[in-house]
Amino acid sequence: MIEHRPFDQLPSEFTGGLKATRHFVAGLRTEVQRAHQGCMHQWNDEEMSPETGFPLQDHANVEIIIYVREGTLTHTDNLGNEGRVEAGHIQVISAGSGIRNAEYNLERTTAKIFRLWITPASPGGAPAWAVHPCSAAEQSGCFVPIASGLKSDRGALPIRARARVLNAKLKTGQTFEYLLRRSRFAYLVSSRGSVDINGIRIHARDGVAISDVGVITISAIHDADLVMVDVL
Secondary structure, three states, X not given: OEEEEOHXXXXXXXXXXXXEEEOOOOOOHHHHHHOOEOOEEEEEEEEEOOOEEEEEEEEOOOEEEEEEEEOEEEEEEOOOOEEEEXXXXXXXXXXXXXXXXXXXXXXXXXXXXXXXXXXXXXXOOOOEEEEEEOHHHOOXXXXXXXXXXXXXXXXXEEOXXXXXXXXXXXXXXXXXXXXXXXXXXXXXXXXXXXXXXXXXXXXXXXXXXXXXXXXXEEEEOOOEEEEEEEEO
16 A cells, blocks of 8 residues: 655644654544554654754654755764764664753754654663765665664664665656565655656655555656655
8 A cells, every 4th residue: 555645734833943744643643544653653844944953852762863855953962972964964863771962953044854753673772873974875776775773784874673764866767666575664755856656646745655565666757865764
């Protein structure tokens, strides 16, 4: 089954300089159809206004993955980590037994990000932070793992969950297939550009929930930047 979730039909809210549009609305009974799937707990499409952000917040037992679509995000945490996450980069926070982290947009332009929350395979462990460019997807013409719980996904930032986060950057007319297997669930969002997913047209920032599908065929209608989570 492939369920198309158009961006303009997703619930959203604006608070404190942040507009958050939710692909998954875990915990709200009115949005049961968009509750979590397996370890995939939450997916937000967020726009952070210039010179805004959030102070240190407590997190534990969650993998927080941020893909920066446009602009730059600045990260700090109680472990002493600090860094800028630029467009086309991914950040992974493995909260483990506990971490306090803050994110700010210190620039003069809006930061646009995908924020994913994934439940780890087991609780606890030392917290960790890492950031990495997603440049390997530039010339691949297919999905490249950028964060993964599989040791075989070399080059991807490690996460402590049974999931893979994948990125594909496609040119107009490119087509490729991804083997999902019918026992798994995937969620795909187009950061930029329109694509066909097994014949279903999706546009920028639309989401697609995929289950009971053996092979995903993706064709780029326009230049596209795709992010997908494959729940193993």
